[in-house]
Amino acid sequence: MSFLRVILILCLGGISLVGWAQSSVVQPYQEYLKTIEHLSAKAQFDSLSEYESQMRNHTQFADAKMAIEALVSIAEKTKDSVLLSRAYFSFGMLEMDKSNPANAILYYQKALDISNRIKHVKKQTIMLDYIGFAYVSLKEYVTAENYFNKGLKLAEQIKDKEMIGQFNMELATVEDMRKNFSKALQYNQKALEYCEDEIKKSTILLNRAIIYKNAGQYEESEKTYQECLRLADKLKMDYLRGYVYLNYPNTLIKLNRIDEAERYAQKALVWSKDKPEKYRFYVEIYDILTRIAEQRNEYKQALNFHKEWVIARDSVTNFDKRQELVDAETRFRTEEKELEIKRLDEENELKSRQFWWLLGGMSILILLLIVAVVQYRIIRKGNQQLEKTNRALSERNTIVSEQSEQLKNLMKELHHRVKNNLAIVSSLLRLQSTRLEDEGAVRAVREGQQRVEAMSLIHQRLYESDNVTKVNMKEYIHDLVQGLFYAYGFKEENFDLEVDIVSVELDVEVAVPLGLIMNEIITNAFKHAFDQISKPSLSIILNETDQLHLEIKDNGPGIDMNAWKKPTGSFGKRLILLLSEQIGAILNVRNENGTRFDLIMPVQE
DSSP, X not given: OOOHHHXXXXXXXXXXXXXXXXXXXXXXXXXXXXXXXXXXXXXXXXXXXXXXXXXXXXXXXXXXXXXXXXXXXXXXXXXXXXXXXXXXXXXXXXXXXXXOHHHHHHHHHHHHHHXXXXXXXXXXXXXXXXXXXXXXXXXXXXHHHHHHHHHHHHHHHTTOHHHHHHHHHHHHHHHHHTTOHHHHHHHHHHHHHHOOOHHHHHHHHHHHHHHHXXXXXXXXXXXXXXXXXXXXXXXXXXXXXXHHHHHHHHHHHHTTOHHHHHHHXXXXXXXXXXXXXXXXHHHHHHXXXXXXXXXXXXXXXXXXXXXXXXXXXXXXXXXXXXXHHHHHHHHHHHHHHHHHHHHHHHHHHHHHHHHHHHHHHHHHHHHHHHHOGGGHHHHHHHHHHHHHHHHHHHHHHHHHHHHHHHHHHHHHHHHXXXXXXXXXXXXXXXXXXXXXXXXXXXXXXXXXXXXXXXXXXXXXXXXXSSOSXXXXXXXXXXXXXXXXXXXXTOOGGGOEEEEEEOOOEEEHHHHHHHHHHHHHHHHHIIIIISTTXXXXXXXXEEEESSEEEEEEEEOSSOOOHHHHHSSOOOHHHHHHHHHHHHTTOEEEEEESSSEEEEEEEEOOO
């Protein structure tokens, strides 16, 4: 396996390989805010920008998100377009760190629009670079190449050597992914010619060594790896050295230098042991050691290495399964907290009625005091007792209110954690897709990732709103459609997109299945409906009368109705039918200058 993409992420993210694994103490967001209260708005912005970057590097994404939201607030209050562009850029970096390149593109595009408006060419080139790399992460190589070429043209206009070299390195990556190794080496050579920084040069050389190996030029690959090791020693770049150890044995095996290959694989094994991602490294290392033992006909040793490979692979798999268990437990806890909130509300209502009953008793006692002066002392004693009880009830009501608010916050936190866990699952699916070579398997994993992201968006809406059990469908559907629109590489100027959604809130038990149904239908339209259409059109309408009516219509070639009516079909079709039945909806499908889906469901009380 090539670790080329990991290295590119480090370059694009501005993270130096020197001391990458070092850690430092970080402050919680609320504690950090107190340290910048006295600063000016601009100084606060700069400090917050540095803080959110540190939080992202330490994977403290919640604190990073709050810091970036504060950046947006400062930029909007000061009406500073440059600062607002920086804030949107930070949002994009956060989404990339969370392995959400489709969401990152949305924020990068906002930053690019601002840079275009204020005519800041340097920032335009930077944003084109980041957008292109996000499309590389999505394996949308044609779209990525278009952005890189556009950025290269701008960089050449302003004679920016650093960005010219950067874009040539990006284009080399695209061509290597396409297996156009000759062009990849040409772009890589141009990147070296424009590179004046030794750290970035080391990254370009490592990429070059991998391209040479992929192209079958093993002697050149070996020489380039040795140059990388010399630079790693000179610059004290531990991670560069480690990635050479991981990739170099593949070249040495091709050169039939088996002993050297084993030595570097063992070095990679030692280097990996204290790394957070060690088990993923072990999968690669033990695969190499197994192949070496097999070439030596040392089958017993090969079997031992293969067992270690299985253990490492199972460790990665078990980690994925643990994430699924965490998701299931989170759902259970969410339901449990909802029941607890309901119980506390009923208890609070009972205490409130008791309070009014006691208040009425106090009024009667006061009347009796006026009528019967003789019983003054008895009534006064009773009144004092009632006042004491009233205070106790008031304190109890206050405690119950506080508990109710705490539980509401817990629900928000649970939704937040569910969303984060789903983001991890999405990231794992994305990583898995990069390791698959069968296009059918890649598509299946990518479709599963999109379904997970559709559910994740529901929980994001829940923890961002005050209502922790209902989803604002207008906002959710707009976000879902926009994310899919950009994920499939469509552009607004060449696409007629109509989204007309009534403002309605649905329980999460209905919103999640409805979101998955829409994700399947819209994804299918983007994938299949517009291949031969010069002006694609997609209409999504949700209205409410005595029933909820969802209409999704495209102007594609239409659907094969005979195939649709058959009981068998694709997983997506079965999922749509199953979820429609689950929420008690009636689904009608017909051809009407394209394909039209009508979903009618009862209005929730």
